[in-house]
Amino acid sequence: MAKLSLTAMLNRCFRYSFSKAGLRSSSMDLGDCTVMHVWVPKVHIKSKPTLILIHGIGANAMWQWKDFVSPLMSRFNVYVPDLLFFGHSYTSRPERSEQFQAQCVMRVMEAHGVTVMNVVGISYGGFVGYSLAAQFKERVEKLVLCCAGVCLEDKDLEEGMLQVKSVDEAVSILLPQTPQKMRELMKISFYKPRKGVPTCFLNDFIREMCSEHLQERKELIQALHKDRKLSNLPKITQPTLLIWGEHDQIFPLELGHRLERHLGDNAKLVMIKNAGHAINVEKPKVLHKHFKYFLIDTFRPMEPGNHSNGCKTD
Numbered sequence: 482m483a484k485l486s487l488t489a490m491l492n493r494c495f496r497y498s499f500s501k502a503g504l505r506s507s508s509m510d511l512g513d514c515t516v517m518h519v520w521v522p523k524v525h526i527k528s529k530p531t532l533i534l535i536h537g538i539g540a541n542a543m544w545q546w547k548d549f550v551s552p553l554m555s556r557f558n559v560y561v562p563d564l565l566f567f568g569h570s571y572t573s574r575p576e577r578s579e580q581f582q583a584q585c586v587m588r589v590m591e592a593h594g595v596t597v598m599n600v601v602g603i604s605y606g607g608f609v610g611y612s613l614a615a616q617f618k619e620r621v622e623k624l625v626l627c628c629a630g631v632c633l634e635d636k637d638l639e640e641g642m643l644q645v646k647s648v649d650e651a652v653s654i655l656l657p658q659t660p661q662k663m664r665e666l667m668k669i670s671f672y673k674p675r676k677g678v679p680t681c682f683l684n685d686f687i688r689e690m691c692s693e694h695l696q697e698r699k700e701l702i703q704a705l706h707k708d709r710k711l712s713n714l715p716k717i718t719q720p721t722l723l724i725w726g727e728h729d730q731i732f733p734l735e736l737g738h739r740l741e742r743h744l745g746d747n748a749k750l751v752m753i754k755n756a757g758h759a760i761n762v763e764k765p766k767v768l769h770k771h772f773k774y775f776l777i778d779t780f781r782p783m784e785p786g787n788h789s790n791g792c793k794t795d
Contacts, residue, residue: 537604
């Protein structure tokens with residue numbers, strides 16, 4: 482008799498909620514043994530702007546954007562891709578860079594007839610979003626990066642800025658294969674980690690969400706850190722909003738300040754109080770409020786105290 486999986490049940494619930502919000506599941510064969518899955522609007526309304534939500538390292542796009550799709554659908558044509566090696570997206574090609582991920586996302590958008598878009602990326606998804614803005618300058622109008630340490634340098638590990646001391650240690654935590662490692666990930670991802678999560682649920686989540694494409698996901702993280710230098714990071718020109726958790730232990734707030742300095746007047750930094758790296762889980766309403774200010778209220782300036790120089794917001 483098959484074991485009941487709470488994770489699989491939640492995954493089905495999220496699929497239903499995405500469908501109810503007005504999205505449908507679509508898989509696109511890009512050739513070269515590359516298939517990308519994306520949630521697309523059942524009806525693309527030309528009068529609405531387009532918004533792409535790009536997830537980070539973790540389960541799949543649904544788990545990270547489940548609280549945002551429904552409220553954003555009223556104002557945008559929302560597209561939510563699963564990046565390669567997550568959800569139902571995969572490739573047999575050897576590329577593991579965020580640049581290749583971005584190129585695949587753009588090819589999918591082009592296939593759906595979308596040529597201009599706004600982009601929101603969280604954590605690893607922010608690396609991909611930044612690369613989209615850098616590679617396709619005329620296609621990306623505005624960019625929101627949430628806790629995305631794109632200005633990370635390989636020396637930051639050696640100098641102790643991060644919680645981990647090596648890429649291998651980062652891999653063991655970000656891609657947990659035991660309940661102990663899952664608890665470590667929760668501890669550094671949340672400002673107030675959830676306590677008392679049963680081991681049976683953690684094992685179930687690992688089995689359902691963290692086991693597939695494990696080697697390829699390791700290679701994604703390794704590629705992210707390899708020979709990374711701020712001097713090699715292109716300066717994008719699109720208006721960019723940086724949103725950071727005050728207590729982010731995966732990509733510390735200093736990386737947000739560093740990126741704001743790198744981009745100059747094109748970027749503004751918002752710091753969310755009492756939040757860690759997983760701001761989409763801990764502060765979804767606050768996060769949505771900033772999305773709205775930046776992406777929708779184009780003719781109304783951000784409220785005083787809500788941006789720049791790490792100003793705090795509740």
